[in-house]
Amino acid sequence: MNGWEYKVVYVDFRGRISSEGAEYIRQSGEHRTGFVRGYLDKLGEDGWEMTGVLPLMRPESSYFLLKRARKPAEANEG
Numbered sequence: 001m002n003g004w005e006y007k008v009v010y011v012d013f014r015g016r017i018s019s020e021g022a023e024y025i026r027q028s029g030e031h032r033t034g035f036v037r038g039y040l041d042k043l044g045e046d047g048w049e050m051t052g053v054l055p056l057m058r059p060e061s062s063y064f065l066l067k068r069a070r071k072p073a074e075a076n077e078g
Contacts, residue, residue, distance in 0.1 A: 002070045007048060011036055013060040040064075 009019040015026035017039050026035040040050070043066060052065040 002072055004067045005070045007043070007066040007068075009039075009043075009064040009066065011062050011064055012058075 007019060009017060011017050013032045013036060015032070015035065017024040017036065024035075024039060026032065047068040048066040049068060050064060051067050054063040054065065056062055
C-alpha cells in the first residue's frame with residue numbers, strides 16, 4: 001500500500017463549499033442538499049471517501065474529511 005492522501009472541505013449548507021483555494025457557490029434555485037451531494041458525488045468519482053464530519057459552531061457549517069489511496073507516483077514524492 002502506498003498510503004493515503006487527504007482532503008479537508010469546508011461546507012456551508014447555506015450555499016458555499018471551499019477546498020484548497022477553490023470556491024463553489026450554490027446557484028439560485030438549487031437545493032442545499034443537492035448542491036452538497038453533487039459536490040460529494042464528483043469527489044467520489046475521483047476516488048475520495050468520506051471519513052469524518054466536524055460540525056462547527058457556526059450554524060449549518062462543517063468540515064468534511066476525505067481520503068483516497070495515494071497513487072504510486074505520488075508515494076515517491078516528498
